[in-house]
Amino acid sequence: MDALTELLASISGFVWGPFLLIPLLLGTGLYLTFRLGGLQFTKLLPALNLGILKRKDAGSEGDISQFQALTTALAATVGTGNIVGVATAIGIGGPGALFWMWMTGLLGMVTKYAEGFLAVRFRGTDDAGEKSGGPQYYLERGIKGPFGKVLGLMFAIFAVLACFGIGNMTQGNSIAANVESSWSVPAWATGAVLTVLTLVVLVGGIKSIGRVTAGLVPIMIVFYVLGAIYILIANIGALPSAFAQIFTEAFTGTSAVGGFAGSAIIVVVQMGVARGLFSNESGLGSAPIAAAAAKTSHPVRQGLVSMTQTFIDTIIVVSFTGLTIIATGTWDEIDPETGEQISAALMTGEAFSHGLPGHWGHWVVTLGIVLFAFSTLLGWSYYGDRNVERLVGRRGVLPFRIVFSLVVFIGCTTELEPVWNFSDVMNGLMALPNLLGILILSGLIARETKYYLKHDPQLRADKDTIESFMVDQPGWAEWKAGDVIGSSRRFD
Numbered sequence: 360m361d362a363l364t365e366l367l368a369s370i371s372g373f374v375w376g377p378f379l380l381i382p383l384l385l386g387t388g389l390y391l392t393f394r395l396g397g398l399q400f401t402k403l404l405p406a407l408n409l410g411i412l413k414r415k416d417a418g419s420e421g422d423i424s425q426f427q428a429l430t431t432a433l434a435a436t437v438g439t440g441n442i443v444g445v446a447t448a449i450g451i452g453g454p455g456a457l458f459w460m461w462m463t464g465l466l467g468m469v470t471k472y473a474e475g476f477l478a479v480r481f482r483g484t485d486d487a488g489e490k491s492g493g494p495q496y497y498l499e500r501g502i503k504g505p506f507g508k509v510l511g512l513m514f515a516i517f518a519v520l521a522c523f524g525i526g527n528m529t530q531g532n533s534i535a536a537n538v539e540s541s542w543s544v545p546a547w548a549t550g551a552v553l554t555v556l557t558l559v560v561l562v563g564g565i566k567s568i569g570r571v572t573a574g575l576v577p578i579m580i581v582f583y584v585l586g587a588i589y590i591l592i593a594n595i596g597a598l599p600s601a602f603a604q605i606f607t608e609a610f611t612g613t614s615a616v617g618g619f620a621g622s623a624i625i626v627v628v629q630m631g632v633a634r635g636l637f638s639n640e641s642g643l644g645s646a647p648i649a650a651a652a653a654k655t656s657h658p659v660r661q662g663l664v665s666m667t668q669t670f671i672d673t674i675i676v677v678s679f680t681g682l683t684i685i686a687t688g689t690w691d692e693i694d695p696e697t698g699e700q701i702s703a704a705l706m707t708g709e710a711f712s713h714g715l716p717g718h719w720g721h722w723v724v725t726l727g728i729v730l731f732a733f734s735t736l737l738g739w740s741y742y743g744d745r746n747v748e749r750l751v752g753r754r755g756v757l758p759f760r761i762v763f764s765l766v767v768f769i770g771c772t773t774e775l776e777p778v779w780n781f782s783d784v785m786n787g788l789m790a791l792p793n794l795l796g797i798l799i800l801s802g803l804i805a806r807e808t809k810y811y812l813k814h815d816p817q818l819r820a821d822k823d824t825i826e827s828f829m830v831d832q833p834g835w836a837e838w839k840a841g842d843v844i845g846s847s848r849r850f851d
Contacts, residue, residue: 388466401754421654452630453613459631464673465642475665478647492651524782526739528770589712620648
């Protein structure tokens, strides 16, 4: 087992290192930003209005509202990475790592747009009348010939494998460990409750998941952010220094202070980019699977709603976690028991404990981890569900949901270091075919995006207006045919 753990860690280090995924992800984001004219900046406000305030396109086909698709994707991305992942980046790379997490978020927004656009553009309807879309379909349908089919199948296989790791066992383990630490509840009891709750939600499919995440995600994000705001107000005198550290050490590296070992500029960049991408999942290909289920009157509209997910995840939630850790000084704190720098797993909890009275800080972080991890589990269950449907058809969906729910118990009651490393590798392997496909299809993305936004720049057009200016456009009739509930169109 030790040899396996070491092997997986080495593979993960290469896949997520400075010579493969990091330049590919950042390069894709930069290229799309150029081709789409900085769309993540110019259309952010209309996108937030559509996804969060308006919430749905009246009369459009789909399984769930645009808001529910957004919260389902947020459920899968706003997870332990926003608490422990941020702490890991700052603990190794120093405060400057937060700057690079912001940069990956800003570039990742346009990649997330492209994924959401393609997911809806090439989606279809399965035998039960539910929408199916995502890289497992748009790679095959968008890229003609065997190459596209191979990319789509590769993604589907890696996604199913990854969902049992990062989307299941690791999340259950995080919940059980924190609940046991805070309230002395045995791991097996937490596992049993989680298994039942997961099965109850999953049997209802995406509509059930959408209802749960639409209620849970806003509450958990507001709850966590309010706790962070209180801490930052209490430490407001430290904020100017915190921002100065973030912006200067992003380009200079971090000197050794307190229990911190110090880091070179390459480490600061690598940790910030890697953990930022791991947190918001832009380019991974996971979130567009939820986007494909949305009731929307045009692929561009849902793509822009999907883009706001990365903004909320990285620019809001990650920022509050990072600023709290830096402003309270826990990023270089010494653990009195070991005499070494405090571990990333404890860092955010310590920051909240310093900032909130009594035991509130520890409880806020524990409850945050429980809510974040459970919502991540639900989101990833849907990703696995849709990829099982792609690989073996509708007959495999119910068995998958049952097995997925039962595996939660295993995650709650087992040590999981090899599973974490395995999940990192599978996530990276998901991203590779997806990013290649996005680059190949970037011309189509740019062409259709610019045409739509020329006619509806503020995303206020109704379904009939959209139909009037889209009716003769290439691909519109094909998309409408695949957008009919109960359609017999299948992907051969």
